[in-house]
Amino acid sequence: MQPRDVDESFLALPLSALAEAALTRAVDLGCEHADLRVERIRTQSLNLRDARLESLADGEDLGLAVRVVHEGTWGFAAGVVLTAAEAVRLAEQAVAVAQVSAALVTDRVELAPEPPHEGAWVSSYDVDPFEVPDADKTALLTEWSERLLAADGVEHVTSGCMHVKEQKFYADTSGTRTRQQRVRIAPEFTALTVDRATGAFESMRTIAPPVGRGWEYLTDGRYDWAAELAEIPGLLREKTKAPSVEPGRHDLVVDPSNLWLTIHESVGHATELDRALGYEAAYAGTSFATPDGLGSLRYGSELMHVTGDRTAEHGLSTIGWDDEGVEAQRWDIVRDGVLVGYQVDRNTARMGGMDRSNGCAFADSPRHVPVQRMANVSLQPADDGPDLDGLIGGVERGIYVVGDKSWSIDMQRYNFQFTGQRFYRIEGGRLAGQLRDVAYQATTTDFWGSMRAVGGPSTYRLGGAFNCGKAQPGQVAPVSHGCPAALFEGVTILNTVQEGGR
Amino acid sequence: MSRLSAQELVEQALAASTADGCVAYVVESTEANLRWASNSLTTNGAMRSRQVVVVSFVDGGAGMATGTVARTGTPDVAELVAASEQAARDAGPAEDAVPLVSEAPAGAGDWDADPAETSIEVFTEFAPALGEAFGAARSRGDLLFGYAEHSLTTTYVGTSTGLRLRHDQPTGRVELNGKSTDFSRSVWAGVGTRDFRDVSVPDLAADVERKLGWAQRRVDLPAGRYETVLPPSAVSDLMLYAYWTMEARDADEGRNVFARAGGGNRIGDRLAQLPLTLRSDPHAPGLEAAPFQVVSASSGSASVFDNGMATPAVDWIRDGVLTNLVRPRAWALKTTAPAVAAVDNLVLEAPEATASLDDMVGATDRGLLLTTLWYIREVDPQTLLLTGLTRDGVFLVEGGEVTGAVNNFRWNESPVDLLGRISEAGRTERTLPREWNDWFTRAAMPPVRVPDFNMSSVSPAS
Ligand SMILES: [Zn+2]
Numbered sequence: 001m002q003p004r005d006v007d008e009s010f011l012a013l014p015l016s017a018l019a020e021a022a023l024t025r026a027v028d029l030g031c032e033h034a035d036l037r038v039e040r041i042r043t044q045s046l047n048l049r050d051a052r053l054e055s056l057a058d059g060e061d062l063g064l065a066v067r068v069v070h071e072g073t074w075g076f077a078a079g080v081v082l083t084a085a086e087a088v089r090l091a092e093q094a095v096a097v098a099q100v101s102a103a104l105v106t107d108r109v110e111l112a113p114e115p116p117h118e119g120a121w122v123s124s125y126d127v128d129p130f131e132v133p134d135a136d137k138t139a140l141l142t143e144w145s146e147r148l149l150a151a152d153g154v155e156h157v158t159s160g161c162m163h164v165k166e167q168k169f170y171a172d173t174s175g176t177r178t179r180q181q182r183v184r185i186a187p188e189f190t191a192l193t194v195d196r197a198t199g200a201f202e203s204m205r206t207i208a209p210p211v212g213r214g215w216e217y218l219t220d221g222r223y224d225w226a227a228e229l230a231e232i233p234g235l236l237r238e239k240t241k242a243p244s245v246e247p248g249r250h251d252l253v254v255d256p257s258n259l260w261l262t263i264h265e266s267v268g269h270a271t272e273l274d275r276a277l278g279y280e281a282a283y284a285g286t287s288f289a290t291p292d293g294l295g296s297l298r299y300g301s302e303l304m305h306v307t308g309d310r311t312a313e314h315g316l317s318t319i320g321w322d323d324e325g326v327e328a329q330r331w332d333i334v335r336d337g338v339l340v341g342y343q344v345d346r347n348t349a350r351m352g353g354m355d356r357s358n359g360c361a362f363a364d365s366p367r368h369v370p371v372q373r374m375a376n377v378s379l380q381p382a383d384d385g386p387d388l389d390g391l392i393g394g395v396e397r398g399i400y401v402v403g404d405k406s407w408s409i410d411m412q413r414y415n416f417q418f419t420g421q422r423f424y425r426i427e428g429g430r431l432a433g434q435l436r437d438v439a440y441q442a443t444t445t446d447f448w449g450s451m452r453a454v455g456g457p458s459t460y461r462l463g464g465a466f467n468c469g470k471a472q473p474g475q476v477a478p479v480s481h482g483c484p485a486a487l488f489e490g491v492t493i494l495n496t497v498q499e500g501g502r
Numbered sequence: 503m504s505r506l507s508a509q510e511l512v513e514q515a516l517a518a519s520t521a522d523g524c525v526a527y528v529v530e531s532t533e534a535n536l537r538w539a540s541n542s543l544t545t546n547g548a549m550r551s552r553q554v555v556v557v558s559f560v561d562g563g564a565g566m567a568t569g570t571v572a573r574t575g576t577p578d579v580a581e582l583v584a585a586s587e588q589a590a591r592d593a594g595p596a597e598d599a600v601p602l603v604s605e606a607p608a609g610a611g612d613w614d615a616d617p618a619e620t621s622i623e624v625f626t627e628f629a630p631a632l633g634e635a636f637g638a639a640r641s642r643g644d645l646l647f648g649y650a651e652h653s654l655t656t657t658y659v660g661t662s663t664g665l666r667l668r669h670d671q672p673t674g675r676v677e678l679n680g681k682s683t684d685f686s687r688s689v690w691a692g693v694g695t696r697d698f699r700d701v702s703v704p705d706l707a708a709d710v711e712r713k714l715g716w717a718q719r720r721v722d723l724p725a726g727r728y729e730t731v732l733p734p735s736a737v738s739d740l741m742l743y744a745y746w747t748m749e750a751r752d753a754d755e756g757r758n759v760f761a762r763a764g765g766g767n768r769i770g771d772r773l774a775q776l777p778l779t780l781r782s783d784p785h786a787p788g789l790e791a792a793p794f795q796v797v798s799a800s801s802g803s804a805s806v807f808d809n810g811m812a813t814p815a816v817d818w819i820r821d822g823v824l825t826n827l828v829r830p831r832a833w834a835l836k837t838t839a840p841a842v843a844a845v846d847n848l849v850l851e852a853p854e855a856t857a858s859l860d861d862m863v864g865a866t867d868r869g870l871l872l873t874t875l876w877y878i879r880e881v882d883p884q885t886l887l888l889t890g891l892t893r894d895g896v897f898l899v900e901g902g903e904v905t906g907a908v909n910n911f912r913w914n915e916s917p918v919d920l921l922g923r924i925s926e927a928g929r930t931e932r933t934l935p936r937e938w939n940d941w942f943t944r945a946a947m948p949p950v951r952v953p954d955f956n957m958s959s960v961s962p963a964s
Contacts, residue, residue: 096622104543106542194756201756279544368547408891410893415910415962415963497885
């Protein structure tokens with residue numbers, strides 16, 4: 001069912017003519033490098049409040065951009081009119097922008113080389129969500145929301161689904177011509193309960209991750225939505241009656257549904273080379289994992305093996321070629337607990353003394369310049385590691401953390417604080433009921449250094465998000481993180497009610 | 503270049519509509535930006551874009567339903583209208599259905615005029631001044647990082663009820679971050695602007711240089727509750743979160759911090775001990791924003807049925823008392839309360855306050871002076887407990903003087919709780935929210951003093 005090539009309606013755009021017009025003009029104007037991107041991004045958001053459709057918004061963003069390196073300086077211009085004349089104008093404008101900037105630039109732009117590529121790549125999905133009638137999508141979301149709303153103790157249900165279909169054509173002066181299409185989906189259901197008398201309210205959200213799949217994610221049974229929706233009301237009831245946590249140091253078993261976000265914040269962003277070199281210093285921030293620590297910085301315990309990839313099936317950062325024409329790859333970032341790699345684009349690869357980019361350039365729209373964005377950064381399971389019961393069974397007293405919720409980390413990626421959808425007391429190697437008001441707080445290297453056990457392949461799951469933010473002007477990128485469940489010793493637990501001074 | 507004008511697109515869409523109601527709008531955008539790091543320009547750009555949005559309203563018998571379709575560029579209007587009508591027919595009756603707005607708001611704008619535009623030339627004076635600041639920083643041995651952006655959006659809204667509205671929105675911001683070469687000292691200055699004519703690079707650079715000087719002496723302090731002076735930028739980031747949470751429906755349903763135990767909302771409750779006023783006003787000088795609503799998708803705080811509705815000045819908190827919450831017309835009808843729309847600016851004021859930030863530092867015996875807040879996220883919606891970091895300058899104040907720079911902290915605080923604990927507020931001035939300026943730049947806030955700000959743990963970041 002999966003299409004072999006990009007949709008005909010996109011290929012019917014004058015892609016080659018735009019490329020020839022823009023690149024020829026850029027070369028004539030003396031650019032040492034030029035690239036052209038044409039992108040069409042379809043988005044659709046369905047939002048339901050208490051099982052009634054609140055909004056259905058359908059968008060399409062179509063445009064083109066020319067990026068040049070002119071006498072060692074970047075220039076960029078973007079527009080929405082798909083004509084050869086406009087492509088020429090954008091090439092000229094990009095060169096003009098480079099010339100204006102030149103007076104203020106001291107670092108010369110150099111790009112790591114990449115062999116030319118030609119071809120098509122389509123992500124792994126079965127059913128294009130934009131081919132499914134809106135009425136069918138709304139009906140399914142409504143029915144599942146009603147099911148939740150009808151359950152005992154559930155007062156409100158907030159639900160929704162976002163779909164994206166991204167089509168890109170890329171051409172550059174080295175001869176690369178690629179066309180790509182990928183689809184992703186983010187369904188979410190949250191049940192809320194309100195205690196009118198006390199004014200207390202509490203919620204529980206599905207932990208099903210957003211993925212690089214089509215509408216079949218909701219219908220083909222590979223994810224057990226029925227089971228998850230069925231258990232949420234009971235979990236929510238239990239949560240409202242759960243005791244408030246005793247703050248202090250606790251052993252944590254962290255489920256992949258929570259750990260993916262901790263990886264994202266404390267490993268993913270910290271190992272972006274542009275950050276480590278200071279290019280995001282005023283905005284997204286820098287990194288404690290500076291290049292002088294490559295090959296020596298102890299990131300975590302010896303059990304820690306983290307990879308970066310743009311190849312995992314259904315991964316949200318998975319592509320064929322990146323937005324600088326670099327082929328998708330997979331590489332090590334942390335091996336045996338030591339920092340061994342970064343995520344780079346072609347310019348930062350050069351700065352980092354690397355022969356080749358590992359393909360992490362991404363622009364979130366035709367209006368934006370590509371910047372280094374995150375690969376699927378994943379914690380590898382232990383081949384012979386325990387299953388979830390085995391991990392929990394090894395803990396005398398501790399807490400099991402499921403699902404992500406609140407997250408925050410500092411600008412150098414040291415100090416973080418996370419909450420979750422639910423927390424369970426572990427006593428004598430068994431779960432002993434939920435806890436409330438829990439947050440965990442740590443410093444990145446302390447946390448990963450305290451990792452005492454890594455789950456086996458049976459615990460490995462892909463988590464992720466659509467909305468990772470970086471760069472100015474701000475860009476959002478989708479990214480997945482695979483991880484097993486893992487055990488961390490002596491992590492600081494806060495009671496969020498006490499933190500609020502109550 | 504021959505292409506349809508925005509006004510023509512709106513008229514074509516309304517003419518093509520076969521629905522029971524239609525709202526069509528076009529947003530013409532131009533934007534220019536400069537970004538720099540380590541005293542050198544890094545990226546830049548000039549962008550032009552156009553978005554065409556059609557919202558159709560179809561009465562399927564059981565009530566009015568809606569569908570929204572948006573496209574960039576110059577789309578096939580007939581196709582766009584048909585798609586939005588199909589979406590509406592598929593949607594089922596909308597809970598927020600009310601008759602479309604037909605009364606033109608004050609300040610409907612010049613419909614016939616061409617869109618306003620900006621370009622990279624907006625930086626003609628700014629860029630050389632920045633170059634001079636780079637040179638000065640280089641000779642001091644400091645590094646400058648930052649970003650400047652200017653955008654102009656012109657929105658043309660047409661409705662099947664006869665409204666033709668237009669609004670030009672200039673938006674600009676500058677952030678200047680200074681660091682020592684080893685990155686151990688880091689400070690920030692920023693401003694919002696409409697046109698860059700009021701941006702002084704020397705003033706921003708002087709602010710950065712002064713704070714880098716303060717940071718020469720480093721003091722390590724543990725987590726704990728501290729008397730803290732928050733400058734306007736930090737106050738704006740906290741108040742914005744409170745503002746974005748001010749949804750009447752959520753409150754009435756018992757599901758946000760403005761819900762009253764036992765039912766209803768907390769309008770009428772005293773939130774601040776000082777007579778503080780938190781307000782929005784589309785005509786606030788220097789912070790001018792659209793005087794009418796433009797909504798592409800309904801939510802608890804806005805409705806597509808309210809497109810074109812006037813958004814007059816509103817007090818959210820008046821003299822310390824919660825006065826208004828955001829309420830679309832449909833929810834207003836349901837709860838017999840006034841319809842109140844959000845406005846794209848926010849002002850916090852203390853009446854007759856005259857103290858500047860420096861005055862408040864001078865009156866501090868021992869406490870912390872912050873610069874900005876960062877990575878603010880909600881921890882507990884019940885109390886609106888937020889967490890975040892201090893960033894780019896925590897200073898120790900002793901005997902009315904800054905005596906050194908302190909490590910950063912992770913803090914846990916609720917802006918609603920803080921309102922009740924603010925012991926002093928200074929003079930309100932225009933400020934740039936550090937955390938939220940990607941989405942919100944039009945703010946004016948006072949510096950405030952909090953006797954017991956909760957610094958939850960130390961962050962080693964600089
Ligand atoms: Zn991120």
